[in-house]
Structures are given as structure tokens and as C-alpha cells.
Amino acid sequence: MRPASGGVELRNRHLRMVFFCAGLFFVSSALLLPLAAQQTFKKAVPTAADWAAVAKLPDFTGVWEIPLGGPAARVTNPAVGVPGRLFAPLSLTPEYEAKRKDLMAHADQDNQSANCLPPGMPGIMAQPYPMEFLLTPGQVTIIIEAYSETRHIYTDGRPLPDDPDPTFFGTSIGHWEGGTLVVKTVGFSTETEIEPHVPHSDKMQVLEKFRLLDPNTMSIETTVTDPEALTAPYVSSRILKRHRNWTIAEYICEQNNRNYVDRNGKAGINLTLPKDAPPEPK
């Protein structure tokens, strides 16, 4: 009977196995890590210097809105087009021109936005609702009131993904060129549109240049390219005004949406009295 020494032997065997596994893990990690580093961008922890650098960026913070009801709602930037011209030319390939005409043929009926599907990019940046810009180390965040949407623009040096999932807002990276924020966005769902009733492919890319024209005026110049849908880049420009005292309000489209498009694509409206409406007067 050597329970003690047997126990020691067993423990040693376990220890040897533990060390072996640890060694195996260490070696394999050492081999795999450089590969992983190439594939995965590692976000740096923000330092006090990073926050100080944010303070030196142009002041985009606060709530902005495209003024409604006049030519200022859409102004072609003199730097990129003819001053005062309201529409930049849209040049579609024959395939996408046919798709556009098909969409236009049904334009008299509401489309899926009647069912609260949000517009996504690039239409989301053309909403007559305000949007708020937040600047933090390595990131610009745009909070869009319409449909309570958010865009994340990474300015931390990460690369664009090679094969992004198609999404409504795409994947955005940006960098600063002097006072201009230059943003490239890829990876769009084909459920969004370049302009109302103008479709695009999943290869659409959007380049945006944000800059201040004066302390409370922002210019956003947008260039849309799409090798399948567009024969030339589509350039447009918008002017936004800052409203220092505004706050972004809630916008829950599903709260009381009484518009709809039925399964035959026909628009309708729901006139059912609200459940909590006061009773009919006697």
C-alpha cells in the first residue's frame, strides 16, 4: 500500500499533462498571433492625449439640420458643380435605368417606408430631421433623429473590411484632411436607394466630405460610385445649419404608424380609433 507515493505519481502525471498542454498552447499561440494581428484591427485604449487631440478637431458637435422649404435644402457646392444647380446629373447604366423606370411605375403607391422601413444610406443623410455629431477618440458618431438611427464612422486607422455584410448604413471609416472629415463607406444593402426610386448594386461606395463653411454651417459633399448602376460618379452637396439649443427627440416609427403597403403593393391607411380614446360624447 503506497497511497501517498501513488498520489504523488498521479499528481506528477497530471502536472506533466498540464505543462504539456500549456506549452502546446504557447507555441501555437506564438505561431497564430502574427496572423491574427494582420486580420484583426486592435483598437488602442484612448489616452489623455487622444482626448486632447479631439479638442483640436473642427467643432462638429451639436445638432444640425438641413433647412426646409427652400433652395437651401439642397445646394450644389460651387467647388464641385454649377452654383445654384439643384440636381446633379444621375447617369445610370441601361440595366439600372430599366430598374429605375420599374420603380417609378409604382411610385404612385407608397413603398415599404410606409411600413417603417428606414431609408438607410445615402438617403438617411438627406432627411429633413436633425442629426447630432459626437466626436470621441478614433470615432465620429452621427445620431439621426429620423427613425432613431445611428452612424458610426471609425477614424482610428482601421481598414475597410474586405467582404462586409450588406447593411442599411454600410461600414464607414474616416480620416481628417485639415478641417475636412473624409469618410468612405462600403457594404450596402440593395434595399436602400441612391435617390428616391433610384436603385444601386451591392458594390455601391459612398465618399463624403464634411467641413464647416462658417461656425454654424456645415457642408457635406457626397460622391456615390457604383460600377454596376452608375456610368459616372454621382455628386451632390448639402448645407446644414447648427442649432445649439436643440436636442434630438425620440422617433419610434412603429409607435402609431397607420400607413401601410399591403402584400399587393397597394397603399392603405388604418383609421381604427385609438384604444384609449375618450368615449363617444353623449
Place this chain on the structure above:
Amino acid sequence: MRPIIKYAVLAAILFSGVIAGTAAAAPHHGFAVFDTSSQKNITGTVRDFQWTNPHTWVWLDVPNDKGGVDTYGFEGMSPNYLERRGWTRKTLKPGDKITVTYFPLKDGAHGGSFLIGKRPNGEELRMLITSPTEDH
């Protein structure tokens, strides 16, 4: 997008005669269910005012010829738009008497798109005001 945009386009049509200015905000969601070629007026008593997204709704009890009331539903601008232009959720209250100017529904149902409300004292409650107040 939908509620504001269609009204923005409307506002442009009604007040300036051009829609070019609101091209950026052209409607995904048009006025498919409303007849925008005609405006109607109807007087009644506010039954309920829904201060909700994506549209406010004014429910108006209108006396009918059977001695009862028909309740009309009027789709209005979003609270987000209106609260920056002087409206609050208490601007209309149950019991308020108003005359509503509206685009009727194409199918003839009791309702439409709210344009202007007018109180007996002449006060006008407009939903199509393009410029926000700065101090909101």
C-alpha cells in the same frame, strides 16, 4: 422620413409653387391615399389628439344627420417637427371645437391629411410651417 418629407414637399407646392427646394427630401412615402387635388373643410369637436410618431393624429367628432357623430381621423406632422414649431401635445385637447382643412382620403373614408385647424376665435393652427423656431 415619410411624414416630414411629404409635408415638406406639400409645403413647397402650397407656398412656393416649386418642389425643387425639397428634392433632397422627395417622398419615398407619397400621398398615395390622399387626394391632394382638393381641399375640404369640416367642423367638429376634438375627440382625441395623438402626439405620436411617425404622425400625430387628430380625431374629430362631426355631427351626422342621424343625430349622432362620425369620427374623422386626420394624419398630421410628426411631434418632432411640430414641437420645433410651437406645437405641444396639449395644443389640441378633447372638447376643443375646430374646423379642419384637409386633403381627403381618395376612398371617401372619414379622414384625411391635416393642413390647418381653425378655432372659433379665428386662431389658426398650421402644421405646414417650414422654418423652426430657434429657441426650441
